[in-house]
Amino acid sequence: MTHFADRIAEAVERKRSQVVVGLDPVLDQLPVELRGETVLAREHAAAACARFCCGIIDAVAPYAVAVKPQLAFFEALGADGMRALEDVCEYARAAEMLVIADAKRGDIGSTARAYAAAYVEPRGDAPPLADAVTVNPYLGRDALEPFLAACRRDGAGLFCLVKTSNAGGADVQDVRLSDGTLLWQHVAGLVGEWGEDLLGEGGLSAVGAVVGATFPREVAEARRLLPQAVLLLPGVGAQGGKPSDLAPAFTSGPASALVSASRSIIYASRNVADDWRGAAGGAAARLAHDVWAASAW
Amino acid sequence: MTHFADRIAEAVERKRSQVVVGLDPVLDQLPVELRGETVLAREHAAAACARFCCGIIDAVAPYAVAVKPQLAFFEALGADGMRALEDVCEYARAAEMLVIADAKRGDIGSTARAYAAAYVEPRGDAPPLADAVTVNPYLGRDALEPFLAACRRDGAGLFCLVKTSNAGGADVQDVRLSDGTLLWQHVAGLVGEWGEDLLGEGGLSAVGAVVGATFPREVAEARRLLPQAVLLLPGVGAQGGKPSDLAPAFTSGPASALVSASRSIIYASRNVADDWRGAAGGAAARLAHDVWAASAW
Numbered sequence: 001m002t003h004f005a006d007r008i009a010e011a012v013e014r015k016r017s018q019v020v021v022g023l024d025p026v027l028d029q030l031p032v033e034l035r036g037e038t039v040l041a042r043e044h045a046a047a048a049c050a051r052f053c054c055g056i057i058d059a060v061a062p063y064a065v066a067v068k069p070q071l072a073f074f075e076a077l078g079a080d081g082m083r084a085l086e087d088v089c090e091y092a093r094a095a096e097m098l099v100i101a102d103a104k105r106g107d108i109g110s111t112a113r114a115y116a117a118a119y120v121e122p123r124g125d126a127p128p129l130a131d132a133v134t135v136n137p138y139l140g141r142d143a144l145e146p147f148l149a150a151c152r153r154d155g156a157g158l159f160c161l162v163k164t165s166n167a168g169g170a171d172v173q174d175v176r177l178s179d180g181t182l183l184w185q186h187v188a189g190l191v192g193e194w195g196e197d198l199l200g201e202g203g204l205s206a207v208g209a210v211v212g213a214t215f216p217r218e219v220a221e222a223r224r225l226l227p228q229a230v231l232l233l234p235g236v237g238a239q240g241g242k243p244s245d246l247a248p249a250f251t252s253g254p255a256s257a258l259v260s261a262s263r264s265i266i267y268a269s270r271n272v273a274d275d276w277r278g279a280a281g282g283a284a285a286r287l288a289h290d291v292w293a294a295s296a297w
Numbered sequence: 298m299t300h301f302a303d304r305i306a307e308a309v310e311r312k313r314s315q316v317v318v319g320l321d322p323v324l325d326q327l328p329v330e331l332r333g334e335t336v337l338a339r340e341h342a343a344a345a346c347a348r349f350c351c352g353i354i355d356a357v358a359p360y361a362v363a364v365k366p367q368l369a370f371f372e373a374l375g376a377d378g379m380r381a382l383e384d385v386c387e388y389a390r391a392a393e394m395l396v397i398a399d400a401k402r403g404d405i406g407s408t409a410r411a412y413a414a415a416y417v418e419p420r421g422d423a424p425p426l427a428d429a430v431t432v433n434p435y436l437g438r439d440a441l442e443p444f445l446a447a448c449r450r451d452g453a454g455l456f457c458l459v460k461t462s463n464a465g466g467a468d469v470q471d472v473r474l475s476d477g478t479l480l481w482q483h484v485a486g487l488v489g490e491w492g493e494d495l496l497g498e499g500g501l502s503a504v505g506a507v508v509g510a511t512f513p514r515e516v517a518e519a520r521r522l523l524p525q526a527v528l529l530l531p532g533v534g535a536q537g538g539k540p541s542d543l544a545p546a547f548t549s550g551p552a553s554a555l556v557s558a559s560r561s562i563i564y565a566s567r568n569v570a571d572d573w574r575g576a577a578g579g580a581a582a583r584l585a586h587d588v589w590a591a592s593a594w
Binding site: 072076 | 406437
């Protein structure tokens with residue numbers, strides 16, 4: 001299996017795009033043709049969400065390198081939702097898109113091994129559910145060891161939370177340490193260590209970092225602290241981040257950062273007179289164009 | 298709905314126990330009568346795990362106040378595993394045990410709302426999947442707001458990671474801050490703030506804290522920092538924590554701490570000549586006795 005960062009680089013080059021489309025399906029926000037007019041049982045709600053996500057995948061595949069299903073929205077539909085997640089991931093893979101499971105998991109020992117098995121390891125004869133997974137660093141390195149092993153062995157990728165896009169993240173991430181740095185900068189240093197022996201042919205690591213596009217200064221600083229990490233930058237669009245502010249993220253190369261947007265793409269038809277698929281494709285194409293321009297500064 | 302901490306207090310009083318049994322089902326560790334001799338398809342593996350967990354619930358219900366299904370082990374079995382989780386939670390509720398979903402989730406905005414809906418909010422006409430859920434504090438208060446709302450509105454409980462039981466937790470949690478404290482102590486302070494307006498009739502908060510029983514000194518310190526929190530103490534048994542070291546956790550009352558063990562109870566039959574259910578019941582009864590003795594110092 002090709003190294004994760006090299007798979008990203010290939011996709012970025014081929015599509016001239018660094019866009020990741022977040023899949024956050026919420027039943028009552030789906031087009032009425034999918035959700036109908038009546039209250040749906042969970043099973044049908046999950047099926048409607050899956051159809052929606054597959055339609056979005058068809059629409060954005062030419063313009064986005066990956067989809068990022070946000071697991072919470074599938075878990076909220078219970079077992080039926082998890083079946084929908086499996087279907088959507090398989091559909092994305094068939095459409096030759098990378099899949100980043102936005103799980104933000106973090107746990108210890110045998111539990112961490114089970115999470116790695118759930119999301120980034122081959123499942124018997126079947127391929128892994130996702131190419132990469134987001135993880136939370138609060139439990140330290142040993143909690144991420146099974147994921148690092150999957151990077152090494154199965155070509156998986158990892159995106160570790162470093163500086164999240166929400167204001168409240170400051171409660172913990174912006175605490176000042178005794179050496180004068182902030183906690184998120186310390187975590188960035190750890191992420192660099194965890195990924196330093198997992199470099200692909202292009203020089204980028206399988207261990208990336210999540211940094212909110214809502215904080216452009218911190219994005220630039222994370223780039224400096226983590227020259228070999230792929231940065232995953234959520235928060236563009238509905239949360240207010242701007243592609244033009246993200247140029248410094250790309251100083252390690254065009255595939256050294258991915259820009260993720262969810263609601264502003266998948267629900268784009270709210271703001272334009274177009275079919276929901278056409279609107280999503282259009283929004284993804286525009287974002288891809290803007291990010292590509294920023295990356296080529 | 299009765300306040301979560303008051304539900305715990307009632308159960309602790311009734312059963313004279315502060316034990317929580319962790320449900321970490323792993324197929325190849327199940328009794329052979331459940332897993333059979335051949336490799337099982339996922340669907341059958343999930344069903345075997347559910348039967349195992351229900352048998353454990355029958356065995357430990359007299360001696361334990363709650364079960365703590367570890368979601369990773371169910372997620373590793375995909376949608377079938379999540380169906381098994383739903384069945385196990387329902388079975389535990391029917392056996393009048395509290396359910397703590399060990400999810401360690403943490404995410405922002407609409408995603409956090411979806412996680413709260415998945416685990417601690419009523420699901421249409423059905424009750425919440427669990428009474429309480431474990432969460433990760435790295436994303437700060439706004440990421441936990443939907444869970445706090447469920448505490449307020451639906452009588453849910455929350456256990457926030459503070460100082461985890463693994464050695465590697467020190468990478469982040471034991472970092473020293475500019476004011477001389479450690480990060481986990483800062484997080485303990487936040488947990489106290491988040492829970493201060495969510496007190497039950499017994500004076501304990503719906504917002505508890507996870508502190509590893511593997512660090513008895515830190516348990517005592519967490520008790521001092523968080524006099525109104527229910528402490529959830531994992532790490533007894535397989536990880537090496539001892540009930541006799543945990544007495545300081547109970548200075549806020551007999552229901553102010555819960556001691557969680559998983560493998561040392563559910564797989565107890567490995568070490569004794571007894572049926573797996575009998576062995577689990579015996580191990581839970583012994584732990585309940587030892588913890589009760591420690592709590593009554």
